[in-house]
Amino acid sequence: MHITRRENWWDEAGQGIGAAEWGALVAxxxxxxxxxxxxTAGRIVSKNPGDAVIAKMREVAKVLKARIQGDDGEYDHA
Structure with a gap:
């Protein structure tokens, strides 16, 4: 799963998440x-996340004003 601000996580164009933004969240x-x-590459990634990680990804996405998208382009709507 990917936390992204772009239309699709694989897009190179569009507003990415900055390394400094991610670093500040981790700190x-x-x-x-x-x-x-x-x-990585303007997004935050987790492979095969469990429910607890998905919940944390939702928190992070909200703070970053981003959204969660699966590998096949589906969006998390929770």
Whole structure:
């Protein structure tokens, strides 16, 4: 799953999430340092996340004014 601001996580155009934004979130929330999420190419990624990680991804997406998108382009609507 991907946290992204772009139309689709694989798009190169559009507003990405900045490394400094991600770093600030990790610094403010120690749980993120151990969460199976990582920053890459303007988005935050987690492979095969469980329910607890998905819940945390929803929190992060809300803070970043982004959304969660699956590998096949489906959006998380929770």
């Amino acid at each position: 403010a929330d120690p749980c993120l340092a151990t969460a199976p999420m990582w920053f």
